[in-house]
Amino acid sequence: MNSRSLLSKIAMYLILLVMGVLVISPFLWMLSVSFDRVSNMRIPFPPSFIPSEFAIFNYELVFENGRILRAYLNSTFVTLASVTLQVSAALLGGYAFSKGKFRGKKALFILVLATMMIPIEARLIPLYQMFNASGLLNTLWPVIVPSILYGFGVFLCKQYFDRIPDSLREAAQIDGAGEFRTFFQVYLPLAGPIAATMIILSFMGNWNEFVWPLVVLNDENLHTIPLFLASFSLENGTALAGMTMALATMSVLPIIIAFLFLQRYIIQSIALSGIKE
Incomplete structure (x- = not known):
């Protein structure tokens, strides 16, 4: 045996x-x-x-072109802003659906989950018309603002907060703490693993976002890394394979670094918080 x-x-x-x-x-x-x-x-x-x-000849050629540095700055700004909004909204929403008591909570939670089933292709035209009417097209804001709707993150946070006993919330309320104070001082410090997991997922998704930025960003000075890589490949094809691969390597490097630093939290977020009921 x-x-x-x-x-x-x-x-x-x-x-x-x-x-x-x-x-x-x-x-x-x-x-x-x-x-x-x-x-x-x-x-x-x-x-x-x-x-x-x-x-390192190909990398020297890549950095001689200032466009990649501009694209890096654009991607960094968009990704950091989107990750901050997504993770914050998901943590607050998950806490509300897990510990809050209000009318229509189940129906609203189902509506939030339903947003995960709508592909980006079905939302392109309505989103484009909305930002076109607001005069925000060809800026970075149309790429950042829609990221607040993060149904999958809300679902993950709700499932995580469900494992933390309600006795902590009740004890905080007895001490006179309100909902926001209870969240920020009691539950948020315990949400490190799930927050790190969402940061990884959100970072990867926003850094690699291509379709929606392609629709709303026409100015080359606003292109993110995926758009810059696509335009470079379209212009040169396989004629400059070395430079193209150097660009591709530079584009995935931030994701690899973020994953290496935060990967252990993925397993921790699945496990219980360590507090026994």
Whole structure:
């Protein structure tokens, strides 16, 4: 029985190793091409994970163009503002639906969940008309403001706050604390894991957002990283593969950094808060 268990574990690890290699291979090839000096003249084929002539030449060319720095600033501003609004609204909404007592709470919560089922394609025209009427088109605000509606985040926060006993809220109310004070001083300090999880998900979603910014941002000076990468690829195709891969590497670097720092909180957010009822 022990040998059978050992063999099953070895087989499982081998399968996971093979799947991991298959998943990470495109990223390793992208990194290899970005550091290959001759990749702008021809794409290495068959694909190789070791650059034929290692150099940072492609990255130097990328940073010589000031547009990528402007695109980085635009993406950073949009992402940080959107993440702040999304996470704040989700935490407050999740707390209200979990601990609040008001008429129509279940119906309103179902309505919030229903927003998750409406694809962005169905909302493009109404959102475009709304921002066009308000005169905010071709600014960064149409990209930021709709991010407040984060139904999935509200759902996650509600499920997390449901696991925290109501006795904490009752004790705070006995001490004379109002709802906002109870939330900020009692429940918010316990919501670190779920907040970190939402920051990761929100950061990835907003940093990679492409369709909606493409509709509302026509000025190249306002382009975010995905729009800049798409326009560069459209202009050059595969003629400058090395520069394109260097741009792609720079575009995913912030997401990788954020994930490496916050990944452990994903598991913690699934577990109980550690407070026994």
